[in-house]
Amino acid sequence: MIARSNRIALLAVPGLAFLAIIYALPLVMLLFKSIQGAEGLTLVTYIDFFRDEFNQTVLWRTLRVALLTTLLALVIAYPTAFAMARAKGIWLTVFMVALVLPMSLGVIVKAFAWSILFRSNGFLNTTLQAIGMTDGPVRMLFTETALIVGAANVFLPFMVLPIYSVLRQLNSSLPEAASSLGATPWFRFTRVTLPLSLPGVVAGSAFTFSLAISMYVIPSLIVGERQQTLSMLIARSFLYLRNEPLGSTISAVLLAIAIFVVLFSSWLAGRLGARQ
Amino acid sequence: MTQTDRITIFFAWAVGIGCIIFLMLPIVITVATSFTSSSVYTLPPPEWSLRWYRSLERRSGLWEAVQLSLNLAFISTAISMVLGTMAAIAVARGEFRGKQAIATFTVSPLMMPGLVVGVAMLQFFREIGLRDAYWSLLLAHVVITLPFVMRTLLASMGAFDFSLIDAARTLGMSYPRAILKVLIPNLAPAYLTGGLFAFLASMDNYPISIFLTDARNKTLPIKMLQYLEEQPDPSLAAMSSGLILMAIIVLVVASRTVGLNRMIET
Structure with a gap:
């Protein structure tokens, strides 16, 4: 029996070998190359990179945009998920279509x-002017706010x-039980619903953040060359x-951030799982 | 239900409905602009017309790009299904340490910056002397599609009752045949969902592909971004509307066969 389950384990070999050679090895080589100088290992490219003021601005912008995008997405997503979890029938279908259709695009x-x-003559500006919110067109394209809204x-x-x-x-009976024991709605939400939903929040935030720090297509179409991000600098x-x-060097910096996010979020998810 | 509960639920629904509108907005806008008669993006269009759809015929290289993208998406998804099935069975049934590490590793390309993976592959392929753009793209697209397949297969095989396979074996089926005849049909929804999202991810990939293309092998996203830089007219909205229509058809078929519930569970 043990022999057979060992043989079954071998089934993982082709897939793992493929990923190890075509995906992991190139990344390791990239990291290695970035610390390889003319004579031995060196961090000089990193020191140069972090000393440069332009690079610092770009690095902070990338992190700031990713963080704000994640926060905006979370603020919209939590109540939406809350409503969706209570939705039934046609409303549930509407929610699901609204999520899956954009995901497939x-x-x-x-x-x-x-x-x-x-655009300054675009739909948002004409609508804002029509309802009297602004007098003239507001510059939206090429701003950081536009990038965050689009990315979110x-x-x-x-x-x-x-x-x-x-x-x-x-289990919907948990908040009800808390309520029958005299818990206020605020107490129920902060002590029952929110802690139990944290694993979902962590998973969603980690994924969104890691997509947002490395996005390339969205900033190049919405903000263009005026406000570079790390990805655009790499390209x-x-x-x-x-x-x-x-x-x-920039690739290695971005990769280090991405790996940190993956490890940190899986550590956090593990801790949350252990606590429950 | 107290007053506070009612306010909370009302607030959640208000945000939820706002979220639906927010998510659908880009899709509606794209389709609306594609039918304009003018050559700028004014909304609502001054007059409705199909001229930008007709202009697609004249776009050079568009059809070749569509063909290349479909080709890469089909073949890489198929390879990922085979590799993914084997690896997921090993994780579900094998007895060894580090199963969680394998699961994390196989799904990790999803969270790695695409451009960095693309650069690393470019340098690696150059090092080993692989200069053919098509083969480089195909290898890269297997890395793109595999995590999507793995994610759904790992979840569904964790819940699969493998004693069915043992039963089929005692009835005289070989192990590979039992997998093919019992496991795969039982997990058909997972294969469809994982395969679908893998296929779409391959069709849509820009950051990895951009480093591996050459003048003759350009995928659809690369071609679209190139058109946007060269000649940004509403024909791009027409192209996008074509992709939206394709997504809607695929989703209707998938929701009839698998169900939307199952598709979002992964």
């Missing part, structure tokens, strides 16, 4: 749509779905400047 299609929406829109389904799936499985240094050492 390419990022380019959605980012392009937002670049139309944000694209990543929203990935935030709603994990929260929805924990909220739906949450520029490889595709236009042909500066491979710089590109590799």
Whole structure:
């Protein structure tokens, strides 16, 4: 029996070997190359990178945009998932279609749509002027706010779905029990519903954040070259400047952030799981 | 139900409905602009027309890009299904340490920055002397599709009753045949959902593909972004509307066969 389950374990070998060679090895080589100098290992490219004021601005902008995108998505997603978990019949279908249809569409299609929406003669501006909110057209395209709104829109389904799936499985009798024991609604939410839904919040936030720090298509269509992000800097240094050492260094920085997010979120998820 | 409960639920529904509108807005706007007669994106269009759909015929290289993207998406998803099935069975049934690590590793490409993976692959392929753009793209697209397949298969195989396989074996089926005849039909919804999202991810990938293409092999997203830079007219909205229509058809078929519930569970 043990022999057979060992043989079954071998079934994982082709897939793992493929990923190890085509995906993990190139990434390790990239990290290695970024610390390889003319004579031995060196961190000089990193020191140069972090010393440069322009790079610092770009790094902070990337982190800030990713964080605000995640927060905006979370603020919209939590109540939505809460309503969706209580929805039945046609409303549940409407919610599901509204989440799955955008998820099945390419990022380019959605980012392009937002670049139309944000134009100064675009739909949002004409609507704002029509209802008298503003007198003249507001500059939206090429602003950081536009980027955050557009990105939150694209990543929203990935935030709603994990929260929805924990909220739906949450036994509705738990808050009721708390209530029958005299708990106030606020106490019930902060002490019962919210802690139990945290694994969904962590999963959704980690995924959204890691998509948002590395997004490329959305910023290049909504803010363009005016407000660079790390991804755009990587693309520029490889595709236009042909500066491979710089590109590799920025790639390694972005990769380190992404790996940190993956490890931190799985550690957090593990702790939350253990506590319950 | 207290007053506070009612306010909370009302608030949640208000945000929820706002969220639905927010999510549908880009889709509605794209379709509406694609039928404009003018060459700028004014809404509502001055007059309705199909001119931008007709203009798609004249876009050079569009059809080749669509063909290449479909080809890559089909073949890479198929390869991922085979590799993914084997790996997921090993995780579900094998007795060894580090199963969680394997699951995390196989799903991790989803959370890695696409451009960085693309750059790393470009340098690696150059190092080993692989210069063919099609094969580079195909290998890369297997890395793109595999996590989607793995994610659904790991979840569904965790819940699958493997004694069915043992029963089929005692009835004289070989192990591979039992997998093919018993496991896969039973997990058909997982295969459809995982396969669907894998296929769409491959069709949509830009950041990895951009480093691996050459002048002759350009995928649809790369071609679309190139058109946007060169000649940003509403024909792009027409192209996008075509993709929206395709997504709607696929979703209608998938929801009839698998159900929307199952599709969002993964």
